[in-house]
Amino acid sequence: MARYHWSGSWPVTEQDVCGAGAAGTATTDMARSANMCIGGGCCLLVLLLCLRSSGGQKKKENLLAEKVEQLMEWSSRRSVIRMNGDKFRRFVKAPPRNYSMLVMFTALQPQRQCSVCRQANEEYQVLANSWRYSSAFSNKLFFTVVDYDEGADVFQQLNMNSAPTFMHFPAKGKPKRADTFDLQRIGFAAEQLAKWIADRTDVHCVVFAMTSGQMWNHIRGPPYAHKNPQNGQVSYIHGSSQAQFVAESHIILLLNAAITMGMVLLNEAATSKGDVGKRRIICLVGLGLVVFFFSFLLSIFRSKYHGYPYSFLIK
Template sequence: MATSIDSRKLFSVIFVISVVILTTLNNFADANKRKQDVNTLSLGERVQQLTDFSNKRPIIRMNVQKFNDLVKGTPRNYSVIVMFTALSPARGCAICGPANDEFSIVANSFRFNSQIYSNKLFFALVDFDECGSIFQSLKLYTAPVFIHFPAKGKPLSQDKMDIQRFGVEAEAIARWIAERTDIQIRVFRPPNYSGTMALIIVSVLVGGLLYLKRNNLEFLYNKTAWGIASLFIVFCFTSGQMWNQIRGPPVVQRTQNGISYIHRSSQGQLVIETYIVFLLSAAITIGMILLIEAGKGKGDIRKRRVMLVVGLGMFALFFGMILSIFKSKAHGYPYSFIMS
């Protein structure tokens, strides 16, 4: 009798364990099936989701799931240009903000140009603070980074834009996109009325000054004032201020070696670089003026000697500095003066 009871207990235990195992396996299989159903989207569903997101905002802000489903998921018949960035001020990325602005200009230029807009190209953004795991999976250690995810296959080395060489201007991004996708995007920048307003204000001030001084206009014949004004205009144009207005480059550039104030390519420049060149050109000119004044043979001889030494020193030092900047941008230029 005891043996029969023990057999029944053993059978009950085995039955319960079997039920638990089967239930667990069934739940696990259902969970995997649901996961596959969620992650496996058809091509039409991917295109429709991307189109809906793009209609709301030209740049689609990605999270991990969206990135895996819509950017890396297959099949695809569309390209995605993804900007990997770190926009949080705590990250201290000085170039990420300007790069994001330029990227937005390209995306808006594509989105609102009915002649080229299609569902064959989409723009997306991945922020490090929101999707750090994506950066790790792609082995990205800097920001910003622009990567083209083609319609077929994985990104190649050419699908990563070399911003150290081309910069982050909207026009440069558009040219790179055209090389990778054969889609020509004409960049349309939003109108900037600050220059027009400044011109109006200056015109009003000059007109008011001339009206108030209409009985005493001798200052218009002051050669020194006209010379200084002319030099200021020349320095503005030779230092590249017009480039800043047209291209809208970033103020500085963050590299692997730290913040760079001089663009390393002769095809680009930074805002701070134009002011450096402006000041160096002005210093060289002042040195030349001192040398000319010292050689005129008028005035105290000691004063003229001081002017000669200071002028020669300024010319040599600052000419060497501006030549060094040119050499760093024009790679292979063999000449230098005082400093390499």
């Protein structure tokens, strides 16, 4: 039996109330279902984005590993990596990159007649070799060269109209003004380049000056020794101050090494805190090395520079 409740409007029955409740419940369920669908869709979208980001990051890591591996392989063959336009754009300009690149832009072909380029290249080679064969060598810095005849498009891209030019390309960001070496003001000595690199990269390249004359041998190509055709006597020391043999460089190198070892032993004997008797022996050995081998070195100098008045022990 239906009951009517009058409230000044259309009478509402219990069936109407129940129907309205059922409709409200259905609407709530639909809303809940819709929210669940939206939430599930958002989660799926976030998951897809994460997977895509992870895949992109993995791809970058693989690409970077390939680039570093290739650069290390080239560095194992020669200290300075030669680059054309394509290699420059891929390994120097294009990301990803977690290493610094030092690039010498030059023109070494004979038809270019750039004597300064050849001189700068020799200093650059000394510096690159010092870095390549040092204990601090790593995959964070590479030495490269772009010759105009092999990468003219690179010169045009950088609006470069002079050579030689040294530029540093940092691992992150673009090169700044200080990343271009001031060749006109500082010069291109290997020591000056090393200081500039240390300032830009915090990588220290220690350059040892060649006191044995090996660079002269590299440029002039002298014989290893000379054999007298008349008596068969072999000379390892050239008699003139204007020339030398390759063996002479090796002899001077060994003499310098022996003198250096003597100085190290003298310093060790003076600064160590070990047994007094042991320190005395080390001091005598060091002193003997310095005195004997320096006398030998001075006698060689006298034999080449005739008229030199000074000698010590060995004449």
